[in-house]
Structure formats: structure tokens, C-alpha cells
Amino acid sequence: MKKLSKFVNTRIGFYVLLVVLFWFKTLFAYFTDFKLGAEGIFQYLILLINPLPITALIYSFAFYFKRSRFFYPVLMGLDIANSLLLYLNVIYYREFTDFMTIATMTGYSKVNQGLSGSSLALTNLHDAFYWLDIVIILVLMLTRQIKFDPRALSSRLSFAFTSIAITMFGVNLSLAEMSRPQLLGRTFDRTYIVKYLGIDAFTGYDLAKSQHINNMRQSATKSELLKVKKFTDKHYASPNPQMYGIAKGRNVIVIHLESFQQFLIDRKVNGQEVTPFLNSLYHGKDTYAFDNFFHQVGQGKTSDAENMLETSTFGLPQGSLFATLGSDNTFQGAPAILNQRAGYTSAVFHGNVASFWNRNNVYKNLGYQYFFDASYYDTSGDKATGYGLKDKLLFKDSVNYLQNLQQPFYTKFITVTNHLPYDLDDEDKDPNFTTTNTGDTTVDNYFVTAHYLDQSLQEFFNYLQKTGLDKHSVIMIYGDHYGISNSENTSLASVFGKSADDWTDFDNASLQRVPLMFVIPGSGGHGGIYHQYGGEVDVLPTLLHLLGISSKRYIQFGTDLFSKEHSQVVAFRNRDFVTPHYSSVNGVIYDNHTGKVAKLTKKQKKQLKRDQKLVNTELTLSDSLNEKNLLRFYHPKGFKPVKAADYNYSNGLKHEKRIEKELGLKSTSIFSKNNNRSTVDDYSTDAPEQNHSSTDSNRIKITNPDANNK
Numbered sequence: 001m002k003k004l005s006k007f008v009n010t011r012i013g014f015y016v017l018l019v020v021l022f023w024f025k026t027l028f029a030y031f032t033d034f035k036l037g038a039e040g041i042f043q044y045l046i047l048l049i050n051p052l053p054i055t056a057l058i059y060s061f062a063f064y065f066k067r068s069r070f071f072y073p074v075l076m077g078l079d080i081a082n083s084l085l086l087y088l089n090v091i092y093y094r095e096f097t098d099f100m101t102i103a104t105m106t107g108y109s110k111v112n113q114g115l116s117g118s119s120l121a122l123t124n125l126h127d128a129f130y131w132l133d134i135v136i137i138l139v140l141m142l143t144r145q146i147k148f149d150p151r152a153l154s155s156r157l158s159f160a161f162t163s164i165a166i167t168m169f170g171v172n173l174s175l176a177e178m179s180r181p182q183l184l185g186r187t188f189d190r191t192y193i194v195k196y197l198g199i200d201a202f203t204g205y206d207l208a209k210s211q212h213i214n215n216m217r218q219s220a221t222k223s224e225l226l227k228v229k230k231f232t233d234k235h236y237a238s239p240n241p242q243m244y245g246i247a248k249g250r251n252v253i254v255i256h257l258e259s260f261q262q263f264l265i266d267r268k269v270n271g272q273e274v275t276p277f278l279n280s281l282y283h284g285k286d287t288y289a290f291d292n293f294f295h296q297v298g299q300g301k302t303s304d305a306e307n308m309l310e311t312s313t314f315g316l317p318q319g320s321l322f323a324t325l326g327s328d329n330t331f332q333g334a335p336a337i338l339n340q341r342a343g344y345t346s347a348v349f350h351g352n353v354a355s356f357w358n359r360n361n362v363y364k365n366l367g368y369q370y371f372f373d374a375s376y377y378d379t380s381g382d383k384a385t386g387y388g389l390k391d392k393l394l395f396k397d398s399v400n401y402l403q404n405l406q407q408p409f410y411t412k413f414i415t416v417t418n419h420l421p422y423d424l425d426d427e428d429k430d431p432n433f434t435t436t437n438t439g440d441t442t443v444d445n446y447f448v449t450a451h452y453l454d455q456s457l458q459e460f461f462n463y464l465q466k467t468g469l470d471k472h473s474v475i476m477i478y479g480d481h482y483g484i485s486n487s488e489n490t491s492l493a494s495v496f497g498k499s500a501d502d503w504t505d506f507d508n509a510s511l512q513r514v515p516l517m518f519v520i521p522g523s524g525g526h527g528g529i530y531h532q533y534g535g536e537v538d539v540l541p542t543l544l545h546l547l548g549i550s551s552k553r554y555i556q557f558g559t560d561l562f563s564k565e566h567s568q569v570v571a572f573r574n575r576d577f578v579t580p581h582y583s584s585v586n587g588v589i590y591d592n593h594t595g596k597v598a599k600l601t602k603k604q605k606k607q608l609k610r611d612q613k614l615v616n617t618e619l620t621l622s623d624s625l626n627e628k629n630l631l632r633f634y635h636p637k638g639f640k641p642v643k644a645a646d647y648n649y650s651n652g653l654k655h656e657k658r659i660e661k662e663l664g665l666k667s668t669s670i671f672s673k674n675n676n677r678s679t680v681d682d683y684s685t686d687a688p689e690q691n692h693s694s695t696d697s698n699r700i701k702i703t704n705p706d707a708n709n710k
Helices: 002-008 011-032 040-049 051-064 068-096 102-106 115-121 125-142 155-179 190-197 199-219 223-235 276-282 301-311 334-342 356-366 391-402 441-467 486-496 505-510 536-546 602-627 652-666
Strands: 251-257 287-290 345-350 370-372 409-414 473-479 516-519 528-530 582-585 588-591
Touching (some): 011 040, 011 051, 011 068, 011 125, 051 068, 102 199, 199 602, 251 301, 251 441, 301 356, 334 536, 345 356, 345 391, 486 505, 582 602
Parallel strands (some): 345 370, 345 409
Antiparallel strands (some): 473 516
């Protein structure tokens, strides 16, 4: 112990101590919180050594500070920063089953409001291990148990430590290339880089790649757009004549179901339906529903879903398109298309701050005329969760703004209550509904908040029916992404009558199904449940064709779900895919009917190879389109580029009423059509908070950091 203490009290000893401790922490994360899929002795060997080289390299920079009063703070600072990076990845992985990218980090300021609620829910008791060593070392330094060594290393010796670390990384990279050739050239899965090279190497690699993307945007040319246009023209699916225009001229009401998965539909828990109202819609005669519809989001989650539905292009391979590129990207999305082709007014209703996911900037670039964010609602006391106004209150309080919009309108309601950590006040819970008892709080609470969301929708539909608005609208309902992440799906296994031990990657892929319904009252009662495979990127062309608007002139990667020419190869952001017969997950092909690894003929292998090529092509071209902002070079017939400066989201209601007054008898708003009488009293809700005055609460408050700039 004396020898060890003496060694630690030298600069080299202190350096070695911090490197080794961080090595242990990283290995702890590898085997406790991350699922890196290491197989065989060779991969486990690489996994064990990969934290050392980059850690040793980063920490070696402290040796170049000769004075002890600089050396020790710099080395500790590097250790704390590295530990923070590791821990943030642990938290991020628990929610996204993925690792933080530079795009995620640089976009964090746009999504950080409200995240503390989920972050707290994602913490575990063993997280203390990530910080315990730092606390102990700092205490030992303050009590002089660890002494500062005044003897500086020579420049030659300092460089030797750096060189050794670089050599170690070279060996690590060589071993990684032996196990996974072209590791850095084919980064279709970030997990591989972390598994073979470590968190720090992945972050450095991602930084270089992000800079490369920035350079690409600066050097992009019109000719690169031709490849994209050629693909989308060939990929286009002509509309189904029987469905084309059946909702022509109707209002469009999009209801965004937060974290809502398809398995909730028709699901019973303890003999009770989780979503009885949605079930009735799903089987309704005027509902066109899809039971093989998949979310295709990446790290951008909700914002990715919005992007796909608004533009029919994919999200980015890393980070959120909204957060990283949305402020200055060119879009040709639903709000602008519907406004320019059919005179639609557009608005979003969302009880969170406008800056969340950078919506206050992106919506303007999409052409949304109104955005009613948290600043338009009373979110005080217990009326809101960390992510915004509770759903029952959102729908009710939005009527005051909805009724003054000029018709036809294209509106989107973004719900939030069914969001991780799925907390719901006792007063909001249905006393007659008993949830599951899986032992996993997240899973059990998920059914409770989904049940609440279902009740919220029923109240809103009652309003639509009472005012007759439903007969003049198409109500599109969709789930944006998974609610239960892959890391927690095993806890969900018992709900499906399965064992957690038998849960497979195929089961995870199957749970990427989310609902999609088009409710079109009075459309002839020819609705039904459609079984064709599709994804979120297919929604926009489908909706446009229902409204009688051709999508052919636009660059869209999806195809009309009702078309006989619709492509049923559904691409996922990690380049996995699913077809009506097979699912490709992490390079393994599963038979959809058996859930087992498929036994393929040569013909089937050849077809799946073509399917994979299609997936790779459309994702690559979509990334090129968005990362290089190629749409700035494309001017489809009749489409005017959106000017964000034309939109101001302050005083929305005042603006609506001014237009009503200017139009006079020509005003088409609900308010005007109702003889200038409000329909707010036609809305009925049992939300207990509606009668609450503003109260003190420990709940996270929803604030609008941009309020002073409006």
C-alpha cells in the first residue's frame, strides 16, 4: 500500500490511476447499461481494451502543463468531462438505445426544456458508481492524502506517453478492422464503433463526420439534385382512382399520438380495454386504418416523425433534422403545398415551449401560418407535465384558437401526456382502470397514460361531432414512435404472453408498428383495416391524394399507401427493413410468419438483396437532399419558396380575428359559420385541473424562453 501510495503521489502514478479508473467505469457501462452485442473471445478482447487508448491519449495532454497547479486541475478536468460524456451516453442510451452524436449535443439547447423529468426517470442506483471515484479523489486531494508532485515530465517523456497511446489506438483499430472490415467506412450502426473503438473514439469520429457534412452543404450543386429527382420520379406510385379525392376540400386535423404503439389498439389489461375509444374508431365504417404501419424515426424521434409526415423525406442518420438543420433548410412540406394548391390555412397546437425541437424556426420554413405553443395556454400548477399541457386541456383550450381559423384548414395537435416517464397525477387516473403488474414502473405506467390519452381523444371527437366539424374534415391519427424502448421490451414480454428469455430482435422490430388512421365521416362507409406495409414517409403522398392533390411534381420518398404501385419495402433509419414476408434486423433475415430466422432460396436472397439496395439508395439520397439542402435548387410547378420572415407566431388569436373582420360575410371560420358565436361551451371535459386556480407545485414549469422576443 505504501508503494502504491507513493506511486500515486507522482504525476505518472496519478495519470495511471485516473486512466485505470475511467477504464473500469467504461467497462461497467459496457456490461451494465449498454448492449453492444459482443460475440466470441476476440470481440470481447477488443471490448475490454478499447477504452484504454483514447483515454490514455486524452489524459496525456495534461503532461504538457509543467506546473503542478496546472497539471492536476487539467487532468482532473479532463477526467470529469470524460465521465460526464460517458454518463450522458448512459442516460441517452436508456431512452434511445443509441449513443449521443455531435448533432445531438449541438441541438441539445433546442430540446433540453422538460428533459429533466425523463432524465430523472432514467437514472438508476448504480449510477453513483460513475461519480464515486471522482468524489473520493477530490476529497483525498483536499485532505492532502494525494499530494501534488512538483516534478514535471520532460517534453520527450510527455510525447512518449502520447505516442504510446496513439500506437495503442492503432493496434485497437487494426484488431477492429480484422473483426469488422471497413468499420469507419460503413457506419450503418453506431453501436459497432463504440463496441470496437469506444465512446471517445466514436465522438471524435462523429465530430469529423459532422464537419464533413458542413463542407458538403457549402459545395453542393444543382446537378446532385438530378439523382434524387430521378429516383423519386421512378419510385412514384400513381393514386388509386377509387380513393383519389374522396376527402377533397375537407379540413385536415392531424392528431399526433405521442409514444403510441400499435399493440395498444384492441389490447386488454385485466379484462379492460386500454384504448376503448380508439378501438371503436379503428373498427369504424368511416375509418381507413393500417395494421402494418411502422415508425421510421431515428435519434430525432418526435421531430423525425413530424419531418416524415410533413415532407416525405427521412430524418438524419444522426441527431434531429429539426434541431440541427431545420433553421435554414428548404422544405416543400404539407402546410405550404396545401396552402398554395388549395388555399388551406395551417396551424399547430402544442402545449410546450415553441423552441422545443426548434419548432419555432422549422414550422416557419415549412410554411405553418400559426403556432399555438405553451405561451397561449395556462400551464400553471398541475395543468402541465414536464413536456407541456396535459392532453385533455390541450384539446379543450385549443378550441378557442381552432374556431377562428379560416377553412379549409390543415391543423396538427401534438399530445404529450403519454410521454416518458409516463407520470400522471392520481386525480387524472381512471379509478376503474387497473394496469399491468410487470414489475417495471415504466411499462405499467405506459398503459395508464395511454388510457388517459384515449379519453382525451374521445372528448375532442365529441366536440367535433357536436359542432358538425367532423363531417367537413378528415381526421388523421398516427403514433409517432415507440413508447417502450428495446432495452425495456423484455419487461413487456409478459403482456404478450411471452417469456423475457425468449424475446428476440424480431420481436423488437415487430413493435415498431404504430397506428395510422384516416377518419372520414360521410365518405360512404367503405372504411376498413388495410394490411399493406408502409411507414411514416408514405403519409404525405397518401394524404395529398385523398384530398385530390397530385404529389407527382414534388420530391417525396414515400408512396401512396392506397396505390397498387405502392412499395411495401419499409426502410428503417439504421438501414434495417421490413417487407410483407421478411424482416431484416441487424443483417439477420426473419420470416414474419414464424418469427424465426428465415431459410431462403437463392431467388429469395436475390430479391432481399434488391430490397436492401432500395433501402440504402433512398436513405442515402434523402440524406443528400437534406444535408446538402438540395431543395433550394428545385422549383416545382406552381410552388413558391417559403419565406420564413412572412410568419410571426405572436398574437395568433388577434391575427385570426383581424382576418375574420376583413373578410366579413366571406369568412369561413367555424366562429363565423356559427353566426359569430363561440363553440367553446360545446366542449366538455372531465379534466379536474380545469377548475383549479394557479397553485404552487413542485412540477417542472413550462416556460417560453423566447417570450420576450415575440
